[in-house]
Amino acid sequence: MPKVTVDGEEIEVPAGATVLQACELAGKEIPRFCYHERLSIAGNCRMCLVEVKPGPPKPQASCALPAADNQEIRTDTPMVKKAREGVMEFLLINHPLDCPICDQGGECDLQDQAVAYGRGGSRYERENKRAVTEKYMGPLIKTIMTRCIHCTRCVRFSEEIAGVDEIGALYRGEDMQITTYLEQAAAHELSANVIDLCPVGALTSRPYAFEARPWELKRTLSIDVSDAVGANISLHSKGREVMRALPRINDDVNEEWLSDKGRYQVDGLSKRRLDKVFMRKGGKLQPVAWNEAFDAVAAQLGTAKSSIAAVAGDMVDCETMFAAKSLLKACGSTQIEARQTGMTYDVSNIAAVNFNSTLAGIETADAILIVGSHIRWEAALVNARIRKAVKAGAKVFVVGPEWETTYPAEFLGEDLKVLNRVPKALGDAMKAAERPAVILGGAALSKGALAPALKLVDKFGLVKDGWNGFNVLHMSAARMGSLMLGFTVPGGMADIAAKAPKVLLSIGADEMDYEPFADSLKVYIGHHGDRGAHAADIILPAASYAEKDGTYVNTEGRVQFAEKAVFAPGDAREDWTILRALADALGVNVGFDSFTELQGKMIAAVPALGEEGLADYGALPEADANGKAEGTISTYPIADFYLTNPIARASAVMQQCSAELLHADEIKEAAE
Amino acid sequence: MADRTPAPDTPELRERWGSFEWTKANKAKADYHIAKYPEGRQKSAVMPLLDLAQRQVGEETDTQGWLPLPVIEYVAKYIGVPVIRVLEVATFYFMYNMKPVGKYHVQVCGTTPCMLRGSDDIISACKARGMKKGEVSEDGFWTLTEVECMGNCATAPMVQINDDNYEDLTVERLDAVLDALVKGEQPKAGTQEPGRHTSEPSGGPSTLKEMVDANHDYRGEW
Numbered sequence: 001m002p003k004v005t006v007d008g009e010e011i012e013v014p015a016g017a018t019v020l021q022a023c024e025l026a027g028k029e030i031p032r033f034c035y036h037e038r039l040s041i042a043g044n045c046r047m048c049l050v051e052v053k054p055g056p057p058k059p060q061a062s063c064a065l066p067a068a069d070n071q072e073i074r075t076d077t078p079m080v081k082k083a084r085e086g087v088m089e090f091l092l093i094n095h096p097l098d099c100p101i102c103d104q105g106g107e108c109d110l111q112d113q114a115v116a117y118g119r120g121g122s123r124y125e126r127e128n129k130r131a132v133t134e135k136y137m138g139p140l141i142k143t144i145m146t147r148c149i150h151c152t153r154c155v156r157f158s159e160e161i162a163g164v165d166e167i168g169a170l171y172r173g174e175d176m177q178i179t180t181y182l183e184q185a186a187a188h189e190l191s192a193n194v195i196d197l198c199p200v201g202a203l204t205s206r207p208y209a210f211e212a213r214p215w216e217l218k219r220t221l222s223i224d225v226s227d228a229v230g231a232n233i234s235l236h237s238k239g240r241e242v243m244r245a246l247p248r249i250n251d252d253v254n255e256e257w258l259s260d261k262g263r264y265q266v267d268g269l270s271k272r273r274l275d276k277v278f279m280r281k282g283g284k285l286q287p288v289a290w291n292e293a294f295d296a297v298a299a300q301l302g303t304a305k306s307s308i309a310a311v312a313g314d315m316v317d318c319e320t321m322f323a324a325k326s327l328l329k330a331c332g333s334t335q336i337e338a339r340q341t342g343m344t345y346d347v348s349n350i351a352a353v354n355f356n357s358t359l360a361g362i363e364t365a366d367a368i369l370i371v372g373s374h375i376r377w378e379a380a381l382v383n384a385r386i387r388k389a390v391k392a393g394a395k396v397f398v399v400g401p402e403w404e405t406t407y408p409a410e411f412l413g414e415d416l417k418v419l420n421r422v423p424k425a426l427g428d429a430m431k432a433a434e435r436p437a438v439i440l441g442g443a444a445l446s447k448g449a450l451a452p453a454l455k456l457v458d459k460f461g462l463v464k465d466g467w468n469g470f471n472v473l474h475m476s477a478a479r480m481g482s483l484m485l486g487f488t489v490p491g492g493m494a495d496i497a498a499k500a501p502k503v504l505l506s507i508g509a510d511e512m513d514y515e516p517f518a519d520s521l522k523v524y525i526g527h528h529g530d531r532g533a534h535a536a537d538i539i540l541p542a543a544s545y546a547e548k549d550g551t552y553v554n555t556e557g558r559v560q561f562a563e564k565a566v567f568a569p570g571d572a573r574e575d576w577t578i579l580r581a582l583a584d585a586l587g588v589n590v591g592f593d594s595f596t597e598l599q600g601k602m603i604a605a606v607p608a609l610g611e612e613g614l615a616d617y618g619a620l621p622e623a624d625a626n627g628k629a630e631g632t633i634s635t636y637p638i639a640d641f642y643l644t645n646p647i648a649r650a651s652a653v654m655q656q657c658s659a660e661l662l663h664a665d666e667i668k669e670a671a672e
Numbered sequence: 673m674a675d676r677t678p679a680p681d682t683p684e685l686r687e688r689w690g691s692f693e694w695t696k697a698n699k700a701k702a703d704y705h706i707a708k709y710p711e712g713r714q715k716s717a718v719m720p721l722l723d724l725a726q727r728q729v730g731e732e733t734d735t736q737g738w739l740p741l742p743v744i745e746y747v748a749k750y751i752g753v754p755v756i757r758v759l760e761v762a763t764f765y766f767m768y769n770m771k772p773v774g775k776y777h778v779q780v781c782g783t784t785p786c787m788l789r790g791s792d793d794i795i796s797a798c799k800a801r802g803m804k805k806g807e808v809s810e811d812g813f814w815t816l817t818e819v820e821c822m823g824n825c826a827t828a829p830m831v832q833i834n835d836d837n838y839e840d841l842t843v844e845r846l847d848a849v850l851d852a853l854v855k856g857e858q859p860k861a862g863t864q865e866p867g868r869h870t871s872e873p874s875g876g877p878s879t880l881k882e883m884v885d886a887n888h889d890y891r892g893e894w
Contacts, residue, residue, distance in 0.1 A: 165754030170763045171676050181756040182681055182741070 138185030163406030230554025275570025317550025373441020
């Protein structure tokens, strides 16, 4: 551990640290543009200059200089001040200084650092500024390339983190330009993260262009519900509208990235919203009063109160599910199910359907078998983690149809029988691995591969001291929460249908099949006019994830709490209040009158939900020795990454992404 | 500075160059270059391969050669590198032509030493013969580019034409070189000054005179 002196203060820094990191440890702010903690070091902006002794008598770029014993680092000398002023003056020679019309204004590194470290004027005022043409980078990224200062963060991100080499720096010297090949759209699931990385206004958000200034926005801590990763986000709202979603830093979950869907589906929050109570009369949905709708439900049930079932959707919070469960319990029914697409895997032991390695842990795996998961689409951030593992030397095998991986991977075909008789390459890699892992996706679960996959635990030695390599990757933000709450019946949706309930409560369930429930009174409690609302007889408008407090559990069993950012539109109410009012209409008692009471009851029932962090599900179950893997995985559940949930389907941005990035060829053909 | 933007990606360009692949001889050369680098580092061969591709295009079109986008894509695929990485290299180095050039690519150095020794006259002389900067002349023979220092300051002014340098130029000497090229002859490369061999001081050596004919040990005289 080298000992260095920073501005006269002696500190010890970890071996391998850079001078910049040493200065940060000493509490000194070092201005920088190209340096980023999660990217490789480029050293090309020169803003982080400091004075270092021993060494040449000139300023040194601290980001690329290793800290060494007995170094004397100064960040406060006239030489450093002058060097920073000089670099800033150079950077601003060609920068347009169009801050008043720039979307980065107010959250711009260049703006902030020019104020803090610049000299207040330029000696190049008579020089013409370089102008660079705008580059097309797709529907999400807006470019104003004259503002670019060539830090190359975006280039390094797409190469190192996303694994899709598409942004590059062409030409040289003053002519250098950042662009994609032939200005094709940046088409991967993490593309918009370069907007956050850009220290200036060269890459800004296209859907958010000229919408708001950062100081007008209210920030609310929330959780992304577009997939089961549970990325930590902050919702930025202005008035009653969510303007944008940005990732928060959480090294255990999303580091500081966010998938494009989680980031850009928020414009769907103000489109196709259910803001009135509707009831189907003569085949047509008509607006009615709350009471009329409640009375209709009560009338349909009559005295057979237990003939009610509830199905929860993919984005429902734990409190809502607990409220629904309480309501049905009070009615005497146990017909509750959250696996709305009809999956029936065994949930008696939640450890068997959890991502046990943890999201951060999968980075350390050295052999990974993926069964039936298109991870890039099902959990883009987990894919970035696996890429990290591969870069550190892990081998990856995939069972299922081929998809474009962002790392070298061996596809073992679509037949699940390979789990019974393991190919030699896979067996050898797993045997040699110290931290082997298996990841089971939704496509595998629906083919009943859970039991045979559990046999691999012993075969591959997936569970070791401090390591559990058995993982199930879910796609729905509500899934782990619903399993912890016991929001399932053994036979899944088929069981519910077989009971032919008089009333079916659909709580945001838009992916389920409504056909078997033709005779039931279908009550849809949700926020978007999507498939569920189309099938419903009664629509009770509810709140989306941005409009209510709620607990979510991500696929690794991490309990996280999201806060309410804005109010739901029109007559829409928070889900639990609707269920509470319905309880009164049905004449039953659910035992809570406020959100706090509801949450208290829920935590009393499932204590793990009261504690933010990883829930403990105990050990994996014993594998069933007779379990045999059968069948082939011919498709993955997600057909279109950008349109997986009702919010995304309502979002104009997501529709555009889907059309432009995934279906561009079809559109072109149709045009011809 | 020369325009480094790639030639536009048109259907005609795709049709002409879309089926580009190494000739047998060039494939052997390409594999020879790749084999210089250890396993997993094949992408290091990008520069010799781009040069090879440019020369092959040159042979096919009877010019110095250039790099159409489909050819760049072919090279990228050949070494398994994302095409944007190869395009970065190709647009960076001036030895790669991004647009079609003539049979002879006349690169005139215009940096200070050459300018002081009369490179402006050289450029005028080139223009007088119908060359235009960045364009192929009407007869298809010439492309003129003004470049920065080529490291021949001792024999300024100079031009580089395809693979050869012609130094110590005057307008007359340049005309002689260009005339020879038009006739299909190969003029003497290097300095054009009579009596001068390479870049030794003009008018004979002024120091180390004993070294002219044979090696001489100066150490006793220090």
